[in-house]
Amino acid sequence: MDVVVLLGRNVRLQREARGLSQEALAFEAGMKRSYLSELERGLRNPSVHALGRLASALGIEPATLLRES
Template sequence: MDAVALLARNAQRIRKGLGLSQEEVAFRAGLKRSYLSDLERGTRNPSVRALGRIAHALDVSPSRLLDL
């Protein structure tokens, strides 16, 4: 599985596990909801900065978003 697919799967799984909406995570991360949606669908390549922001918003390490 490639890094984009791993991020998509893990970000969505963690977000839903925390009971958060895409809008709430995007707000916490300082990103647009549509950008987060694209990342969770695997249709957009994340920047390193976005990866860090999303991890912070989900209160996990960036490496957790890329775990197998």
């Protein structure tokens, strides 16, 4: 699986498991909701910085977002 698609799927799964909306997670991660939406759909190639901010906002290790389940 493409790593960008895998990341997007994992972000969505982690976000939904915590009951967060895209807007709430984007706010916590300091990014725009539209950018988060594009990440979740595998349309954006995130920076390492964005990956770290998302993981921090979700309370998980960044590597968790890159693991196949």
